[in-house]
Amino acid sequence: MSDTTPGRRNGGGTPGWATGRLARRGDLQLIADLVRPGSRVLDIGCGDGALLEYLVTEKQVTGRGLEFGQSGVNAAVARGLSVIQGDANTDLEDYPADAFDYAVLSKTLQATRSPAAVLRQLVRIGRLAIVSFPNFGYWRVRLALLLRGRMPRTSSLPDHWYETENIHLCTISDFLDLCESCRIRVEAAYVVAPDRTAKPIRSVRSANLFGQDGVFLLSARS
Amino acid sequence: MDKLVPLFIGPDGPRELPGAALRIGAEQPLRLRSGLPFGPATIAYQTYGTLNAARSNAVLVCHALTGDQYVAEDHPITGRPGWWEVLVGPGRPIDTERFFVICTNVLGGCMGSSGPREPDPRTGRPWGLEFPVVTISDMVLAQRLLVDHLGIDRLFCVIGGSMGGMQVLEWAAKYPERLVTAVPVATAAHHSAQNIAFHEIGRQAIMADPDWHGGRYLESGTIPRRGLSVARMTAHVTYLSEPALHRKFGRRLQDRETPAFSFDADFQVESYLRYQGSTFVDRFDANSYLYITRAMDYFDLAADYGGILAEAFRDSPVRFCLASFSSDWLFPTAECRRIVHALNAVAADVSFVEIESDKGHDAFLLDEPEFHATLHGFLNSSAERLGLPTGRLRPLDLSGRDPTKDRIS
Numbered sequence: 001m002s003d004t005t006p007g008r009r010n011g012g013g014t015p016g017w018a019t020g021r022l023a024r025r026g027d028l029q030l031i032a033d034l035v036r037p038g039s040r041v042l043d044i045g046c047g048d049g050a051l052l053e054y055l056v057t058e059k060q061v062t063g064r065g066l067e068f069g070q071s072g073v074n075a076a077v078a079r080g081l082s083v084i085q086g087d088a089n090t091d092l093e094d095y096p097a098d099a100f101d102y103a104v105l106s107k108t109l110q111a112t113r114s115p116a117a118v119l120r121q122l123v124r125i126g127r128l129a130i131v132s133f134p135n136f137g138y139w140r141v142r143l144a145l146l147l148r149g150r151m152p153r154t155s156s157l158p159d160h161w162y163e164t165e166n167i168h169l170c171t172i173s174d175f176l177d178l179c180e181s182c183r184i185r186v187e188a189a190y191v192v193a194p195d196r197t198a199k200p201i202r203s204v205r206s207a208n209l210f211g212q213d214g215v216f217l218l219s220a221r222s
Numbered sequence: 223m224d225k226l227v228p229l230f231i232g233p234d235g236p237r238e239l240p241g242a243a244l245r246i247g248a249e250q251p252l253r254l255r256s257g258l259p260f261g262p263a264t265i266a267y268q269t270y271g272t273l274n275a276a277r278s279n280a281v282l283v284c285h286a287l288t289g290d291q292y293v294a295e296d297h298p299i300t301g302r303p304g305w306w307e308v309l310v311g312p313g314r315p316i317d318t319e320r321f322f323v324i325c326t327n328v329l330g331g332c333m334g335s336s337g338p339r340e341p342d343p344r345t346g347r348p349w350g351l352e353f354p355v356v357t358i359s360d361m362v363l364a365q366r367l368l369v370d371h372l373g374i375d376r377l378f379c380v381i382g383g384s385m386g387g388m389q390v391l392e393w394a395a396k397y398p399e400r401l402v403t404a405v406p407v408a409t410a411a412h413h414s415a416q417n418i419a420f421h422e423i424g425r426q427a428i429m430a431d432p433d434w435h436g437g438r439y440l441e442s443g444t445i446p447r448r449g450l451s452v453a454r455m456t457a458h459v460t461y462l463s464e465p466a467l468h469r470k471f472g473r474r475l476q477d478r479e480t481p482a483f484s485f486d487a488d489f490q491v492e493s494y495l496r497y498q499g500s501t502f503v504d505r506f507d508a509n510s511y512l513y514i515t516r517a518m519d520y521f522d523l524a525a526d527y528g529g530i531l532a533e534a535f536r537d538s539p540v541r542f543c544l545a546s547f548s549s550d551w552l553f554p555t556a557e558c559r560r561i562v563h564a565l566n567a568v569a570a571d572v573s574f575v576e577i578e579s580d581k582g583h584d585a586f587l588l589d590e591p592e593f594h595a596t597l598h599g600f601l602n603s604s605a606e607r608l609g610l611p612t613g614r615l616r617p618l619d620l621s622g623r624d625p626t627k628d629r630i631s
Contacts, residue, residue: 040569064571070575070578073573073574074575074592074595074596077573077575077596077599077600078595078596078598078599080600080602080603080604080606081573081603082571082572083573083574084562084572085574085575085576086559086562086574091563094563094566094567095566095567095569096566096567096568096569100569
């Protein structure tokens with residue numbers, strides 16, 4: 001892992017926290033901090049464009065979005081963002097290689113049909129990819145299964161098992177294995193705690209147990 | 223280039239139309255896509271709002287097959303509301319209080335621009351089928367000459383639906399430095415086999431009418447009414463959707479309790495189509511219908527770029543916003559996505575929305591608040607980037623008007 005360090009990742013004084021725009025999702029603030037100002041960013045599964053708008057206004061990025069839901073697309077376009085309606089499962093292959101500095105996939109990988117194929121597309125389209133997902137190895141998740149014998153529900157996994165769109169949940173260790181088998185380099189790795197503080201991953205074992213969300217900066221291994 | 227008064231050549235002779243017209247290709251004829259020279263030609267247009275001092279707030283609206291330049295005012299011939307007044311007007315997404323709106327009647331049309339009903343200067347007789355076959359790119363060339371004449375270097379926006387959307391794509395591909403934003407709506411980068419097929423049915427209906435007289439009906443003092451109305455009836459069905467037809471008419475009978483067991487217009491839907499067909503004849507020229515449908519059939523933007531649509535938009539500085547409607551089967555969302563894919567492939571600045579609607583192709587002309595809100599957001603943010611004034615979307619006032627009736631696709 002390289003020494004890429006996100007600026008101002010401890011919350012409190014960053015513009016995102018101050019305005020509350022990204023406040024509900026700790027991974028989004030970290031992702032925003034990882035992005036270099038003035039770069040080209042594709043946000044896949046951008047929702048109503050909250051992250052993208054933040055990046056465009058605060059980091060002067062050239063931003064594009066891809067979103068499945070019509071209401072999200074409409075809201076994002078209406079706020080002046082360049083967003084197209086599309087499906088991460090099928091539409092990423094339409095983008096040329098290295099079209100963006102960053103391809104961002106925040107808390108969407110676990111809902112894709114083929115996470116491996118999507119990951120390969122991300123590092124092809126972006127020079128770097130930023131991926132976040134809820135860590136299924138998080139201790140509260142483990143405990144819910146172990147002690148209560150129930151499918152876990154946490155702030156990162158809020159839906160009932162019968163309502164969730166997550167079909168490919170994984171732990172941080174699982175994810176790192178997948179990167180390895182897809183020949184994807186992990187440039188930097190972080191965990192986000194429930195209080196939305198982010199820390200670089202030093203020990204995978206401990207991150208896999210104590211990190212609620214994982215956030216990874218990835219690139220294609222040449 | 224001289225300024226002229228546009229004329230409507232109706233059955234009772236010529237009649238002056240509101241707006242203006244421009245003589246183009248007088249010194250040097252236009253070079254048409256077919257290779258033929260053509261000129262001088264007339265291009266009729268209407269404007270709304272005021273051009274600012276920097277000439278940076280102009281919006282060119284491109285009309286569909288049977289539309290014309292009267293986009294935001296009552297029509298001078300039919301008296302019906304402007305065909306896109308839901309979109310163009312004070313407080314609407316194309317706000318005439320902030321933008322200078324230009325709309326031309328396309329080349330080949332019949333509302334003052336050069337078309338088959340105009341006299342052929344060589345003979346003094348109506349052109350008829352001697353009029354050269356024009357294409358979407360010829361229509362856009364004529365528009366560009368008008369924009370040159372108005373002293374506008376860069377249009378803030380070029381927008382249009384259906385055939386109007388084809389013109390928008392042509393503008394963005396051929397003259398990318400002349401526009402800031404492009405909004406192609408409910409359109410495609412080429413006319414599909416199905417669309418050509420429907421147009422051919424319409425054309426054959428016109429040409430099968432004995433009153434068509436090989437295109438020389440004006441000299442025979444006739445109008446191919448039956449043929450042109452059948453063409454319009456067929457086309458009209460393609461603008462709707464099964465749910466829209468069902469909602470509007472179902473199997474309800476027209477002015478009767480039980481079927482008459484005859485070939486009268488028993489069903490409301492028949493009566494509606496007959497009405498659509500017959501009123502169309504009064505405002506539209508049969509030969510113009512042949513020419514303009516042909517122009518759409520010939521449209522295939524990728525063909526001009528070695529068969530690769532993306533090449534049409536390489537390094538484009540234009541900001542695109544595309545919209546399609548979920549129940550539109552004439553210009554389905556899939557066609558719109560092809561354009562989006564091409565734009566993505568060259569990393570162009572593109573937004574795209576599919577609007578949920580059951581109103582078919584006609585939805586682009588109707589009150590679709592979600593479409594209007596999205597478009598307003600897109601234009602507002604683009605205006606802001608350019609330092610143009612932004613504005614709020616004011617609700618549509620359709621009091622006393624039935625927005626679902628008699629639109630022009």
